[in-house]
Amino acid sequence: MSKNHARRRTAITSTSPCPCGLGRPYGECCGSFHRGRASAPTAERLMRSRYSAFAVGDVAYLLRTWHPSTRPAALDLEPEQHWTRLEILGSTGGSAFHNEGTVAFRAHFVLGGYEDSQYENSRFVRDGGQWVYLDALPDTGPTSGG
Template sequence: MSRKNSPRPRPAAVTETSPCPCGLEATYGDCCGGFHRGTGTAPTAERLMRSRFSAFAVHDAAYLLRTWHPATRPEEIDFDPRLRWTRLEILGTTGGTAFHTEGTVEFRAHYAVRGEEGSQHENSRFARVDGAWVYVDAME
């Protein structure tokens, strides 16, 4: 059973010098780790999507809640300790750049649970709130 919204250390598999879970060619510390620490904000909707995937991989509930649109944000996030996020594929984007206020990111997030592999496919909507990109919801 996981503790709700309590600070948790990153799973041991991801360190500041590990490859970033988001799939970009950088270390976690130089990539999504900076966003998670609050030393920067994602410049595009795609980078926010990547940083949120990494936040799920390292169990950073505070970052996920901070980057969720206030109108759709849940009160808390529970992580399944058996689930491990393994890889992110970005399938397409619309808008979501420095010149936009809205955007979408279609992705496939791969995971493993007790040795069984699976994936989640989603087309997510993003918007800017006070100048920062936030996740709104999944398009249907």
């Protein structure tokens, strides 16, 4: 099975702590978004659910929550990359009363035995009433590094 078709990368069950860091069980948190039982109510919740999708290898969810104008045809995840922690650094807009918003975050990971992190200020918009990832704003934030 190719990397872009793998559904789950980590042994996370519905009762495991959700990778997004909110302290709730995965099945009641981002897992409900991944299974399509609920939609993220805010841009930040969508960002957290997308981070969790990277952590569990849910490529279908990542593509489904990506704006059609910027969505890639396929997505390959690095099978050896293990996402370990998410920090939300700030946000603008993105509530139930907005149609767009941004979420700045740092996602921590381990790859090849080395800890590192990725900074991004993501832009989200509503498409058909649902929050979707549009793109990353130009990098003006903290530098990457673990």
